[in-house]
Amino acid sequence: MTSTGKNKRPAEPHAADRHDLIRVHGARENNLKDVSVELPKRRLTVFTGVSGSGKSSLVFDTIAAESQRMINETYSAFLQGFMPTLARPEVDVLDGLTTAITVDQQRMGSDPRSTVGTATDANAMLRILFSRLGKPYIGPPSAFSFNTASVTASGGMTVDRGADRTKTEKVTFSRTGGMCTHCEGRGTVSDIDLTQLYDDSKSLSEDPFTIPTYTGGGWTVRVITESGFFDPDKPIRKYTKKERHDFLYREPTKVKINGINLTYEGLIPKLQKSMLNKDREAMQPHIRAFVDRAVTFATCPECDGTRLTAEARSSKIGKVSIADACAMEIRDLAEWVRGLDEPSVAPLLTALRHTLDSFVEIGLGYLSLDRASGTLSGGEAQRVKMIRHLGSSLTDVTYVFDEPTIGLHPHDIQRMNNLLLRLRDKGNTVLVVEHKPEAIAIADHVVDLGPGAGTEGGTVCYEGTVEGLRAGDTVTGRHLDDRVSLKQTVREPTGKLPIRGATANNLRNVGVDIPLGVLTVVTGVAGSGKSSLVHGSIPAEEGVVAVDQTPIRGSRRSNPATYTGLLDPIRKAFAKANGVKPALFSANSEGACPTCNGAGVVFTDLGMMAGVSTTCEDCEGKRFQASVLEYRFGGRDISEVLAMPVSEAERFFGEGEARTPAAHRIIERLADVGLGYLTLGQPLTTLSGGERQRLKLATHMGDKGGVYVLDEPTTGLHLADVQQLLGLLDRLVDSGKTVIVIEHHQAVMAHADWIIDLGPGAGHDGGRIVFEGTPADLVAARSTLTGEHLAEYVGA
Secondary structure, eight states, X not given: OOHHHHTOOOOOOOGGGGOOEEEEXXXXXXXXXXXXXXXXXXXXXXXXXXXXXXXXXXXIIIIIHHHHHHHHTTSOHHHHTTSOOOOOOSOSEEESOOOEEEEOOOOOOOOTTOBHHHHTTHHHHHHHHHHHHOBSOOOSGGGGOTTXXXXXXXXXXXXXXXXXXXXXXXXXXXXXXXXXXXXXXXXXXXXXXXXXXXXTTSOGGGOOBOSTTOOTTSHHHHHHHTSSSSOTTSOGGGOOHHHHHHHHHOOOEEEEETTEEEEEOOHHHHHIIIIITSOGGGSOHHHHHHHHHHEEEEEOTTTTTSOBOHHHHHOEXXXXXXXXXXXXXXXXXXXXXXXXXXXXXXXXXXXXXXXXXXXXXXXXXXXXTTSBGGGSOHHHHHHHHHHHHHTOOOOSOEEEEEXXXXXXXXXXXXXXXXXXXXXXXXXXXXXXXXXXXXXXXTXXXXXXXXXXXXXXXXXXXXXXXXXXXXXXXXXXXXXXXXXXXXXXXXXXXXXXXXXXXXXXXXXXSEEEEEEESSEEEXXXXXXXXXXXXXXXXXXXXXXXXXXXXXXXXXOTTOOHHHHTTTHHHHHHHHHHHHTSOGGGGOTTTTTBOTTTTTSSEEEEOOTTSOOEEEEOTTTTTOOBXXXXXGOOBTTBOXXXXXXXXXXXXXXXXXXXXXXXXXXXXXXXXHHHTTOTTSBTTOXXXXXXXXXXXXXXHHHHTTSOOSEEEEEOTTTTOOHHHHHHHHHHHHHHHHTTOEEEEEOOOHHHHHHOSEEEEEESSSGGGOOEEEEEEOHHHHHHHOOSHHHHHHHHHHTO
C-alpha cells in the first residue's frame, strides 16, 4: 500500500445520509400532550399503550396524515379541488417524513358487487386471461365482468360539415358484458314479504304502512295517498288488479300535489332503490331490522350465484370456467394457474401467480375470489390490503399498520411478523400499533404511550428497546409477561345448545353441543370455520345477543350519550325538573346553538385548501343556546353533564337529587367495560378502535337475552385491559347468562370453562371439531395447534 493510501482520511458522511430520523415535536392531536419523539427510519417501530392512550393519534392522525397532506399539495390546484381537504395536524414540527402508506382495520367497501377478486385486481387479470385463452371465444375482458351489463344502441348522429352543411350518419354501439341480468351481478335475488310492508285491512287514510320512515304526515306517504290513483278510504285488500299493480309496481310517474311537482313510483321499486340496494351493514339498526324481517335473499336461479351470464360461464380454459376459478380456494387456484403454460400471456400469468401466492403467504389461501368483501373480518380486510404492497419495488416508504395481528391465531402471528420484517429489510420504515407481546417482541424501537387513557394519557412513558420496556416501570412493561393461569375449577353447565348438521361455508356436517350457563371459547386458526359455526349455525332466536366486529359508525355529532341511548333519560330528567320540552336538551334539535347548529365549532370552507374549524364564539363550544344553559339539574347544566367523565357521571346520577336510575344503569355498563375515563359528550370520531368495540359491547349488555355471542372482544385491548374484560365475562356468566366467545387470545382461552377447537387447518383443511373439553384437558392433550400454543402460554 502506498503512503498516500495509508494517510487517506475517512470520507465525510454524505449530507443526504444524515436524514435518518422522523422527528415529531409538540404533537397535540386529540389527547396528545405536546408529544415529542424521534423515530429511526428503515426500522420497525411498535407503538404500545392502553386503549385510548394516543397511539393512533400520533401514528395515523399526525405522522401519516401530514405525509398524505404534503403529497396532496404537490398536485395542481385543479386536481386538489377534487381531493379531500386535509387540515394540518396539531403539531409544531414534523421533520424527515417519507411517503406514508396506511394499512388500517377499516372494513372494505361492502358494495354487493365487491368481492375479494375485484378488490385486489385478481379478477381483472383472470378476465383478460379468459378473454385470450377461453374456448369458445365470447368477447373482450368486459364479457367476463359481472359489473358490466351488455348494451346495444343505435341512432342518428348529425355531423357539422361547416358552411351550414350538415350530414346525418347512422351509428351503432354495442358492449358485451358478463352481468347476469336477473340478479344484476349480485348473485342473489330478493323476495319481499308484503305482509311486513303494510296492513291490507286498512286504507291509505288509516296509516297502513309498517315501513320505517313511512309515517302518516310525511311526504313519502302523501305522494301515495294524494297521487289520485287510489281511493284513500278504500282498504288495500279490496283494490282492483290495476290499482294493486299501480300501488306495488307502477313506473315513475309525475304527479302534482299542492302545486308541487313530485314523482310517484310503485312501492316495490321504491323500496328496492331506497333500502334494498344498500349495504346491509351500513343501514341504521331499525332499517336493518325491517329489511331482515321483510326481505328474504336466495341464490339467483339464472346464474346459480356466480353473478355471470351463461355465455361467460360457457367459455373455459381446459374444463375450468371463470366462475369455477373464482369459486376455488385461492391456494387451489394458484396451483391451477401454475399449471398453465402459454407463452402469449406469460407476463400476465407471472403477475397473477404472484398475486395469488401473496394471498397464500399472508395466510388467506382459504378465501375464494368470489367471497363478498363485506363479509371479511377487520383482520382479513387489513391483510387483503397488504397484498398489493408485498411485491412492491418501492423502498424508503413509511408503512403504517393498525394491529396487523388482529384475527390471527398464535400459530399465524409468526408469519405476519416475517412479512413486517421483510418490508423493513427492503429499506422501508415500518410503524405498527400493536398490543400482542409476540408482535412487540420483534420491534427495533418501541414507543409506549400512556400512562392511562383519554385525558390521563397522551404522553410518552417510554422510548427505546423491547428489553428496556420489559425492565421499565410502565403499564405495558409490567404487563408484558402477564400470564393468565388455568382455572382450578370450571363451572358446571346448566343445559346444552345443540347444533346438528352444520354445513355453512367450509363446515363439514358438524354436530356439537354448546354448554349453557358457562363461558365457552371457540378457537381455531383463521379460516377454520369458527364464525361459520357460531354466527351461521346458532339459531338467531330472541334470546341470542350477537356482538360482532362490524364497526360503529358515527359523525362528529355522535357521542357515547347518543349512541348508547343515555341522552334520552338525561333529557327527560332535565325537562321534568325544569318544566320544559326534552327537545331543548339536544344539540341536534331545538336546543342547538343557532350559530354553529349544535356542532360547537364553526367550519370555514376554503375551497381547495383545508377548511378551518374554530370554536363557536356564541356558545363557546358548549353546543347549546344560552337560554338552555340556564336550566339546571342537580346543580349542573346540560353542557356540564355531557362534559363529565363516565366515572363522575356514575356518582352524579346514582345518588342525591340528580338520582336517575335509567341513566345510571347505562352509565354502569360503560364503567363495567372500562370506559370510565370517557366524557359523555366526546365525539365518536375521536374514539380508538378498542374504545368503539367496548362501547358497542356496553350497549348490547342492555339487550334482553340469555345467550351472548362475542366475536374477538379483545380486539384493540391492551394487556392490562384484558383482565378487566375477563372480569366482565365472569359477571355475565354469574348472572345466569351463557357466553360464547370467538377468540385467539390465550388469556381468554385459559379463563374458559369449555373450549371448542376447530381445524385442523383453514378452508377445506378445516371445518371439523378437533377438540371439545376444558382448557386443562386441551393443554394436557396438546393434540391441536391451539393446544400447543396454550400449553406454551401457561408454561405447562
